[in-house]
Amino acid sequence: MPELYIGLMSGTSLDGADGVLVDLSGASLRVLANASHPFDANFREELLALNSPSLNELHRAALAGNRIACAYAEVVVDLLAQVSMRGITKNQILAIGAHGQTVRHQPAAPTRDANVNTWAAYTLQLNNPALLAELTGIDVIADLRSRDVAAGGQGAPLVPAFHQRVFSQVGTGVGVLNLGGIANLSVLPQDRSQPVLGFDCGPGNALMDAWCQRHAGQAFDAAGAWAAAGQCLPDLLQHLLDDPYFLLAPPKSTGRDLFSVKWLDQKLMPFAAARPQDVQNTLTELTASACATSVSSYLKRSNPLIVCGGGALNQYLLQRLQALLPALKVSISDRFGLPALQVEAAAFAWLAKQTLERKPGNLPSVTGAAGPRILGAIYPA
Numbered sequence: 001m002p003e004l005y006i007g008l009m010s011g012t013s014l015d016g017a018d019g020v021l022v023d024l025s026g027a028s029l030r031v032l033a034n035a036s037h038p039f040d041a042n043f044r045e046e047l048l049a050l051n052s053p054s055l056n057e058l059h060r061a062a063l064a065g066n067r068i069a070c071a072y073a074e075v076v077v078d079l080l081a082q083v084s085m086r087g088i089t090k091n092q093i094l095a096i097g098a099h100g101q102t103v104r105h106q107p108a109a110p111t112r113d114a115n116v117n118t119w120a121a122y123t124l125q126l127n128n129p130a131l132l133a134e135l136t137g138i139d140v141i142a143d144l145r146s147r148d149v150a151a152g153g154q155g156a157p158l159v160p161a162f163h164q165r166v167f168s169q170v171g172t173g174v175g176v177l178n179l180g181g182i183a184n185l186s187v188l189p190q191d192r193s194q195p196v197l198g199f200d201c202g203p204g205n206a207l208m209d210a211w212c213q214r215h216a217g218q219a220f221d222a223a224g225a226w227a228a229a230g231q232c233l234p235d236l237l238q239h240l241l242d243d244p245y246f247l248l249a250p251p252k253s254t255g256r257d258l259f260s261v262k263w264l265d266q267k268l269m270p271f272a273a274a275r276p277q278d279v280q281n282t283l284t285e286l287t288a289s290a291c292a293t294s295v296s297s298y299l300k301r302s303n304p305l306i307v308c309g310g311g312a313l314n315q316y317l318l319q320r321l322q323a324l325l326p327a328l329k330v331s332i333s334d335r336f337g338l339p340a341l342q343v344e345a346a347a348f349a350w351l352a353k354q355t356l357e358r359k360p361g362n363l364p365s366v367t368g369a370a371g372p373r374i375l376g377a378i379y380p381a
Ligand SMILES: Nc1ncnc2c1ncn2[C@@H]1O[C@H](COP(=O)(O)OP(=O)(O)O)[C@@H](O)[C@H]1O
Pocket: 010, 011, 012, 013, 014, 015, 016, 018, 179, 180, 181, 182, 205, 209, 219, 220, 221, 222, 223, 224, 308, 309, 310, 311, 312, 313, 314, 315, 341, 344
């Protein structure tokens, strides 16, 4: 019997909504349909603005949540159209796992705020899961990060458990590097009795995208061609790497709360004369370097490093990663049966299944939560 789930992801890159329809029965995973719907430039701007305090933000956040739900619903229609000729209808989809759009991620204070006698830690993903359930007629599982944060965890990354499920056949001690807006690493243990490790390495595409939009008028640097035309500025690179986040020990996670355009602009102040393409090259080197340092700290042997997320399509970035990690073989996840842009959406389909079956989705070894937890809330169709 197939077990059909839909996973929907819109990450910190703010590029759009990615969806997959997967069969999660048995040990294997089969992607039956996939779709990516980009956000238009205005909506991307609004989501970016909602990452910082701004006027009337509660109202605007609610509207943005509705819009996310509508965008997700369109992806669902697209996915269902792709499988209709196989006779698959929405009634056979067990649930949708919908990530939502992170606009604040502040999990780092798992202690009570003495002033207000309440928890200071939270993570916020804009979405309207009730509307998504209404529009699709399918059970929706959403807000998958908050329970881990409530249990003292980072609420992120949540993908390592899924990486273990799909990539452990590649071998033990494998690294999986997800290059989204933020980059996160999963390390599958050498000894299967040991826990999986994982954490956010630092910026992935977010800063490169912002710089490319500002100076080249493009949402992203296709294949890293613009960065490749520039040169690395070693002093700037050092200055960028000089942030305490890079030295923190896991568990750790981050977002645009830290690695924002404001952060970048402050760092760039002493380098006002730098050529834009050299800054782009240096930002690419920042991502490569922060990831390579993380990888070489946790992958001791010459094990495979599987790269996924949209940044895996940045050939120049991958080339730099491979150059910084000569002992490892860097491969894109497509080589192991799951295309780079589908991995994270598939992870949220799997997380939905875990929740529906009342199984934990987090890994305390990764997030630092007090224990395994069943994640999210269910919005019945
Ligand atoms: N052809 C490409 N060349 C370079 N970068 C790309 C390409 N395609 C996608 N990307 C990068 O991947 C990002 C989207 O990746 P994604 O995995 O969706 O991240 P997120 O989960 O943060 O949304 C884009 O913003 C862009 O930076």
